[in-house]
Amino acid sequence: VGAGIPLEWARDPAGVSVRGLRTWWGTLDLGMKPVGRTVRVTLDGAAPPGGIELHAPYGRRPRMILVNGVRAAPTDGGGAVNVRAPAIVEFRY
Numbered sequence: 001v002g003a004g005i006p007l008e009w010a011r012d013p014a015g016v017s018v019r020g021l022r023t024w025w026g027t028l029d030l031g032m033k034p035v036g037r038t039v040r041v042t043l044d045g046a047a048p049p050g051g052i053e054l055h056a057p058y059g060r061r062p063r064m065i066l067v068n069g070v071r072a073a074p075t076d077g078g079g080a081v082n083v084r085a086p087a088i089v090e091f092r093y
Contacts (some may be wrong), residue, residue: 001030001039010039010057017035025049028085032048032057043085045083051082054089062091 009016013035028046032039039057045053056062056079064083065072067089075082083089 001028001043001052001054002057003031006030007057007059010034016023021046028052039093040093041089041091043083043087043089044045047085051084053080053082055080056091058091058093060092060093064090064092066090066092 005016010032011034013034015031017032018028018030021028021030021071023046025048026046029042030043041054043052043054053075056065061074061079065074067081067083070088072081074080079091081089
């Protein structure tokens with residue numbers, strides 16, 4: 001999730017919001033908003049067995065990723081992280 005969000009949308013101060021996105025594991029709500037040099041993403045809803053792979057916006061690797069306030073290692077060596085909803089993820093640049 002998140003890899004297809006255009007860079008311009010992720011940088012927009014109004015943010016990006018998706019509600020009720022249908023998946024095999026239920027509906028997913030996603031909010032993405034820039035806060036200074038951080039992009040805060042909220043996820044709620046769908047619960048796939050292996051979690052949700054969330055990709056960082058901006059097309060570049062963040063210097064730090066926090067999931068619910070705890071530092072997380074990227075799953076792909078770059079800018080993706082695996083999370084279980086509900087979650088608040090911060091990509092810090």
